[in-house]
Amino acid sequence: MTSIQQRGIERIWTVEHRQNSPIHIAGMVLDPNKMKESDPFLFLAEDWFKKGTFDFHPHRGIETVTYVIEGKLEHQDNKAGKGELEPGDVQWMTAGRGVIHIEDPAEEETVHSLQLWVNLPREHKMAEPRYQNLRAKDMPVRKEDGALIRIFSGSSGGIQSDTKNYVPVTMVEINVEPGAMVTQDLPGDYNGFMYILEGKGLFGKNQTEAEKGHVLLLEKAETGQASEISIKSVENLRVLLYAGRPLNEPIVARGPFVMNTEEEIRQAYRDYMAGKFAE
Template structure:
């Protein structure tokens, strides 16, 4: 389909992200996407913005979801009960598939504060008990789309034909867009995807109606009105740094309790029973 035939996405809703002071080593926190809006945000479950130090996210379990962690500041070390271990620098992403069950820790290096975004991504029923896996997506290694005044890092999915090698159980586009003042860029998306932008720095105009957005605001994309292909235009006012996430809805029931996300209450009870019985170990 030609570029001209793609549906121009608007912005359906804009909201500010409020943060509150944490406790102990969890210095500050806020919801970018609040949990509980399962149908509206599908396939995304929640997104948290955190400032934290060592001792906040020690070993803990997950089942039935993926976590996508973007490090804004600081260095984050992760390890799990399957032998995985790595270090994330600012601008890196970790794509963790919990699947049937994993126990992991996400801790800043001693004496450092990590500022991060963590997205919880739903898995469909057919993938909830898949084998766990990690993908560390280092900023220096991901595909990059370059245009005058624009740099787009493709962590998942594609941007104008530049495609990431990230393995996805649920089709997801994740790009980091950096624009110089006055520059614009067009990001292509399948028309069926739900998606949003989160502004990390600067300000600009988003979508068909040029809706204004600025730092610490979320801009939820409007629908593509049944078109199979769509695109969203972003134009920088001030130097702009924004993350865009979009994905194919799962369209299944969601039951979430603590670190587990399944389809039924019985499956949640089984997840807790399996965890306490040691069945999350390899």
């Protein structure tokens, strides 16, 4: 029987937030200057914002994964797509070859959200755009003694989400009562990290202590081997865990576009200016 590799915590840091405008506070959970370290994830931003913060804007070559912590977030795109996300909901948007959209809080609302950018592999950079609205109430859940894991993508303890991925990604919301412990299984070749939304706990094989506002980068495991990360709650814990298979491809990022070469970036801007994102 193959042993399961226990993962530890490689590094911990605290998110620093700053006031970008009177209606927008933001912090980088994952630093966009360290994209190689977090591959296939490009960055993760935490935002508090009111209506009017963001205008319509384009994307190409990525997926955006938006998790709403507080408030109601309205979404519109240039192809008559429209929707609303409630607290605990996720929207998984595949920009692919091109999307122009806006995410705006409802009137009088302040939205607190996390938005992750997932890189698309070379062969799917120009995929047809799509949206997956992942309602918290509809997601599969895994229940253990004192723990509930909501599975937005990938699997946990043999329970599988049917969310479609171009890059294999596990995204789970882990809720653990004080004194309880749970483990999350991951393929050995996945890069991963956790962000603590509430509480305090002990993480990984060395029981590293961390609390609300901390980001925990998981130690790498061996490709081809099963791995897991243990989580023990000291105070009521709510943690988001993201992990995915690295692409190991060139990354060229300019503004809202992420491609593999400079020429592809230039082409993205030409296509956008020529109105081809609306086709």
